[in-house]
Amino acid sequence: MPVHRRQPSIELLELMGVVRENGNDQTSLPPVHTPLSYDYVLVAKTMDNQEREAFKKQTEYIEELKKKNMKVTKIIDDDLVFYGIQAPKEIFEKYRYLLKVSDACNWSSDQNIVPLSTRIRIVHFILNHSPIRTGESLRDLLKTKVFEARFCLHEKKKQRELKESWARWTACLQGQPITAVRNYFGEKVALYYLWLGWYTYLLIPPALIGVIVFLYGLAFFNSSPLIKEVCEADTVMCPLCDKRCKVWQLSDTCTYAKVSLLFDNNGTVLFAMFMAVWATLFLEFWKRHRASYVCEWKVSDWCEEEEELILEIVNNAKCEPKKYKHSYLRSTLVLICVTAMILVIIGLTHALVVFRVIAAVLLAEGSWEFLSNHSNSGAMMLGAVLHYLIITVMTRINRIVAMKLCEIEKTRSFAATEKSFTVKMFTFQFFTYFSSLFYVAFFLGRINGHPGGYVRIAGKWRLEECHPSGCLTDLFIQMAIIMVLKQTISNVFEFAGPWLCRWLKRKRTQKLQRKCAHCYLKDESEAKHGAELCDNCKLRDWLSNYRLNDVDSFSLFNEFLEMVIQFSFTTIFVAAFPLAPLLALINNVIEIRLDAIKMVTLERRLVPKKTNDIGVWIDVLEAIGVLAVIANGLVIGVSSDFIPRLVYEYRYGPCANGNATDVDCMAGYINNSLSIARMGDQSILKEFSPNQMVTASGLNVSQCSYKDYRSNEDYSLTPQFWLILAVRFAFVILFEHVVVICKFIAAWFVPSAPMQVKNDRLFDKLNRLKEELNSFEA
Template sequence: MFQKRKQRREYFEASLMKMGMELEAARSVVDEKLLFVKVHMPWDMLCTYAEVLHIKMPIQPNDLSTTSSTFNFLSCITKHFYPSEDLIAKETEYFTAPFEKDRLEYFYVKDRDLFFTPSMRSRMAYYILSRAPYEVRGNIKKFGVTKLLDGGVYKAAYPLHDVSGKDECPNERYLLYNEWAHPKSFYKMQPLDLIRKYYGEKIGIYFAWLGFYTAMLALAAIVGLACFIYGYMTQETSTWSKEVCDPLIGGNIVMCPQCDKECTYWRLNSTCESSKKLCIFDNYGTLVFAVFMAIWVTVFLEFWKRYQAELEYEWDTVEFLEQEEQPRPEYEAKCNHERINPVTRVRKMCSSHMSDPSNSCVCACVQIVLILASVVAIIVYRLAVFFSFSTRLQSDLKELEPFKEYVTAQMATSVTASIISFVVIMVLNILYERVAIWITDFELPRTKTDYENSLTLKMFLFQFVNYYSSCFYIAFVKGKVVGYPGQPVYLLGKYRNEECDPGGCLIELTTQLTVIMGGKAIWNNIQEVLLWMKNLIFRYCTRVGSEKVIPRWEQDYQLQPIGKLGLFYEYLEMVIQFGFVTLFVASFPLAPVLALVNNLFEIRVDAWKIITQFRRMVPEKAQDIGAWQPILQGVAILAVASNAMIIAFTSDMIPRLVYYWSFSVYPYGDHSSHTMQGYINNTLSVFDIQDFSNKSRYRDFRYPPGHHRQYEYSIYYWHVIAAKMAFIIVVEHIVYLTKFVLSYVIPDVPYTVREQIKREKYLSQVILHETNLKLVTKRLKPVADKILKHNEDKEEEIMDLHF
């Protein structure tokens, strides 16, 4: 095995030198058994492969006038929120064209050392490394450094970071750290052009998207915070909370027990504090905020498309030609027959392995069923703990506060169930990540892009069900099928189905979202700290004497590898957060605030990680955020229906509006005036009990005992149901119509960008393509003159003969 690896390594390095690369070997300072092979690309080779990869290079500065911004008068203030121009100068805009080595004089070359950016150099080097052969057996040629890494021939392959430059001429890595990743620069805008220049477009587009998303969250956070403040200020003056707390109203309303045998009757005013807290999140401001967020998500996606189009032009990815991806090593390992490529007509090895899609679907369904089983387990836990708490608190608090045990049990059950649910989610995440990778590996995608797209859809599906299933249960299932005191509904034949607080399940949904969002952010920060400690310990264990200087390539080797999936987990984390912000924002107006605070740290932490903790990534081209774009659009569409249904079925907003406009008038006189007085009593139904002196109440809209339709749904119930359905239909149609109008009004590509693209194509044609005509004309001119002279001589001879 050792000899085979050595032969492959020698053949591979010989192939690289044959292709024009310069290799240099260096022994490790820390471990003498470790040998580093440094790869250099001379200028001529850079020019050759820049043409092969169709890399666009500048041909002349942009001469189109730019429109001045309306907010230029604020530049004296906004300049403090941008990186220092003394360190990171604003880059000159150029018109570009695909590089052609034979026409180098037509390109804007000021300095050969700076003509190709570091990301371009690294991409060209990796292109060669991925295509250099390392073994030839008959007609079969094996190539690519990726396969050598997987086979253990090499331990790692990575571009080098810039050396530390803190002096008069700081390098790009130091500038990025100082002006971007350092905590003191948390308030500054990101130097996206420098990020793209150093790390490539794929990294740049991620941070551009994250920064744009965070900036848009600022507007949503302001409106959400205003909604929260409004609810907090009005909780004491809210009519329904005042009626619950009133000892003459809520104190005289006796409620039915929440469980059989052990639970006791309780008075409505025992939920006074929870009713006030509910008013913070369930008020008219929440209704406005839910509609606002439905519009916000549309504006966010539409303006991101525009911003993305600008970046595509500025970063020359509008029409870049994606080279044919090489097959993954795992795919080629199972190649057992040849096939002719219908495009290139070249014979290539391919795999006859065909995964059965039904197997993947079965595996995915099994995992989703497991998630739903965990949700059912949490429901059983809620019922059992509520029963236990109610029994214990009844005996402990009977003498002190006779009717407080219900509130305490309900709160304790909600909080502990949310924490347990979060722990289960974190544990299942580890399991489902491995399952998703296993299923994708079983499908055997041919290329890395196919692999990432397939894994993205599976991981998001699992994460979606895992994170959101408990929230959907609380929002749309809990308390909806409980029957009434005479005929309760039982779960598993033992536990009475869960009921909501008299004010609804909204406060519990808010608790669930707070625990999951907050817990997830804390867990992610813990992981970042563990990564830093891991690197710190590794460096301490591999330190050498102070007389030895560790070179740059060895310092980079001591850093963490970025991983095969790159930024996949960073995208996944943000998209899951996007779901929390949009899908359930009607129940938690502070979700955008929490997301904004988290993302302000996330940007800098991610920047700090890739600059100081990870090896430099191989730059890649990217036009957009890939498979995440349709996922975001799908979440945005679902968010409209989700929030409309939360307002209709989870919130108490619609019953209040129905009561206010249809069933309430001042008791004396003016029937055109409406009031919310008596609302609480109207939402409760009466149940007759023989062993109690008064009637007890329960949350429902049913006719009272003695009515000819007793315990059947009342007319008020059908009014509320009709109003809820009408609300959902109207809101969805209004929001979707608004989304359509905004999509039509806001073009995906700005007008200025379209003009610049046209100008660039024109210049490319004039400067480069018309040059061919001049060269052809120059070459054919002697021949044309000779033919012309010959024709003139012929004419003279004919004239002489004629005369």
């Protein structure tokens, strides 16, 4: 094995005036030597006498690679040892032949050259399936620090082209060179950016309509009788907590009522229906969009299982495939663990509820008057911030648990492990993000009881109540805080971390650039250490790649997970937050370039992976689409005041009999939705003290109002409550059936692939059969 040690001559290089300051710049001078392209690089620490066993394993693994005719170049740099791996041509010839005779893979006669991305994928598979005598694979050797790192090299020319055309902030409003991305990073990465770009493009219509719905609410901001009734009311409301909380004026919450109307109006109903259908159209049009590219890339009939078998044969012609196995015991154990984990996450949601209840009491009893008057809103905002912190912590825990469960399953292949991990991780993250939102949407203010019969936690703290204008604003606040915090903070850390690491390492990188300058001299005779200096060039390149941020097989998974969670926010509770598509659109325009810059310039090159779709994520997106129909129907029917207002307008309001012409049909709605508690009742005397029944102006009152439909005598539910409940359920059923029918019609109406694509595939198969027939006859 050749060993090359660096003997730099920096002074000579500086005298020649060929020192470069930017590692990505290329001199105009032709290279003396044309360096060999390396498919992979392994990095290890130099071993001392105490690490003899690790050095032995390291040497044994390199010998295993040499047995497979791999060319290994070793270069030592201080405390690091670099191994450049170059696979023989025969390996790629075998792959090309097996791919050609495979029934599940497309083949084209122009595919006579194996691109570097394919070479990297093949070598990556061989490296991971070349165990040493103890049975340890490269992954095991990396875990035990026998090797420090492994990576494939960035190609400087293509890297620069991608940076100029794609991975820069000034290209935010430009299209994406998807085919160039595919040629460099493989189909898997290319399809992620294709999907993200398509998702961002189709967010434009819902973003515009969401803004229109918001402006619709804004147009009736001051003219709405509901807002006027709240702002001009002299109604005294019951205390929101025990002891120090006092009665309060309904007019004190005028601003809150105005905000509620912005997100709880008739326009949100139509917008929610539109978004449910949009989710289906998005997926159907995505299938068409994807089909055009996978047909162009000749991977329409690609089969992951057959690709794996081809790679196994290329690695070892005498290989035996790993058999499929299923264990009901393991599946049961995993199911129990998943259920237990979901219950833990739901338990954290209950802890958030308790926190908000206690925070509301403490804020109400505090010395700050502003916080006392807005204790419920303050508690809701604090709860949203705490929820975000819990999400941050639980994301790490969820990942660890999901990986452990995949180990218990003992899946057959890495692809199966990745699919299993994706489903589990998304499930855990979904419950982490949305459990609290489901509580706010469907339970807040509906299980808190009434004066004289409040529901309490541990018999002490009262549950939260909704505002007389409805609970939808609480859901909006919760969503807005989590969505803005998540997108802003995650993007800052996602970019700032890798950029800071690169900035800190720049000095040493510039030092290595000076050592490499001899490789670009005009005349080879001018270089006194030609071969050795070109090893320095290799070393400069390898070190610059080594110092980039590490990537693994789940790096792309993290990006997908982030976007699919955002898709969930955009569709599931969009009735409560019409501006969510707009925020998602703005974020995605930034996200595309942020991910591109990070992947091209700040991270090691991802191993190019072959695929023809986005995998299990398409099933996750379809499940979210179905859940969006259910959730939006329930939000409008249960959470918002759309149904109570509708019932009041046509059954109890001034227009109910059809005779009123000069009165707004919603006049008196707020008072109609309130019930009265009197101090003369024994149960109320136990609930509220006389000190609490004093207004801010010092006026003693004998009764107060609260939001509910109950009798003023015995606090039983009124017939209006039962009528509203019946209409709520009827609306939810009708809404969901109508939207589901629209979804099926949309899915049927939009073909899964363009006719041109189907015809191209048809003729490709015909030509392939004809070629095979000609070969047979010859």
